[in-house]
Amino acid sequence: xxxxxxSPEALRLQEGESSSLNCSYTVSGLRGLFWYxxxxxxxxxxxxxxxxxxxxxxxERLKATLTKKESFLHITAPKPEDxxxxxxxxxxxxxxxxxxxxxxxKLQVIP
Amino acid sequence: DGGITQSPKYLFRKEGQNVTLSCxxxxNHDAMYWYxxxxxxxxxxxxxxxxxxxxxKGDIAEGYSVSREKKESFPLTVTSAQKNPTAFYLxxxxxxxxxxxxxxxxxxxxxx
Numbered sequence: 473x474x475x476x477x478x479s480p481e482a483l484r485l486q487e488g489e490s491s492s493l494n495c496s497y498t499v500s501g502l503r504g505l506f507w508y509x510x511x512x513x514x515x516x517x518x519x520x521x522x523x524x525x526x527x528x529x530x531x532e533r534l535k536a537t538l539t540k541k542e543s544f545l546h547i548t549a550p551k552p553e554d555x556x557x558x559x560x561x562x563x564x565x566x567x568x569x570x571x572x573x574x575x576x577x578k579l580q581v582i583p
Numbered sequence: 584d585g586g587i588t589q590s591p592k593y594l595f596r597k598e599g600q601n602v603t604l605s606c607x608x609x610x611n612h613d614a615m616y617w618y619x620x621x622x623x624x625x626x627x628x629x630x631x632x633x634x635x636x637x638x639x640k641g642d643i644a645e646g647y648s649v650s651r652e653k654k655e656s657f658p659l660t661v662t663s664a665q666k667n668p669t670a671f672y673l674x675x676x677x678x679x680x681x682x683x684x685x686x687x688x689x690x691x692x693x694x695x
Contacts, residue, residue, distance in 0.1 A: 508686075
């Protein structure tokens with residue numbers, strides 16, 4: 473069974489204080505790893521897809537990286553508007569597009 | 584604008600009542616999904632459909648039912664058999680050849 477574990481559960485940063493969120497996964501043949509941002513009371517918003525170890529994607533202050541066992545979401549000089557829950561998910565190479573989600577990291581950026 | 588529309592935003596269910604959550608997409612996606620989100624838990628798959636007139640049970644299908652009569656629509660019914668329906672329900676869709684799922688804004692269901 474595919475598993476996704478995210479850490480920490482919650483993270484509080486001062487504005488401008490860079491940090492990283494971790495996503496560890498076990499999957500029977502990784503097809504893709506996904507990062508989403510979810511604001512309170514809203515649906516997840518797609519950020520990145522990573523397909524193979526060594527791949528990196530960037531968007532504004534966010535950078536996602538992938539190894540064979542984990543992914544990191546690096547946040548550089550965060551701003552209060554980056555406060556949200558960040559979800560990690562994986563899909564396997566099985567017969568259909570099953571995606572397994574982690575429980576998320578709740579990020580709070582304090583001015 | 585292309586996207587996924589869920590309605591209503593808030594829904595209240597009485598004891599013994601069935602309620603239906605609406606999900607409509609105009610992204611021309613073939614696959615659609617329903618998830619349940621509870622505090623401290625990851626998204627759990629209720630049902631999914633890869634094509635019109637076909638759908639499959641997910642990990643927690645008991646007490647729920649769906650239909651897929653049109654490509655654009657994938658309504659979810661929470662039946663009276665679902666004893667703990669209070670949760671945030673999310674609908675998603677994905678296009679051909681990709682696992683990227685795009686989500687609606689969600690429906691929060693509570694029990695009166």
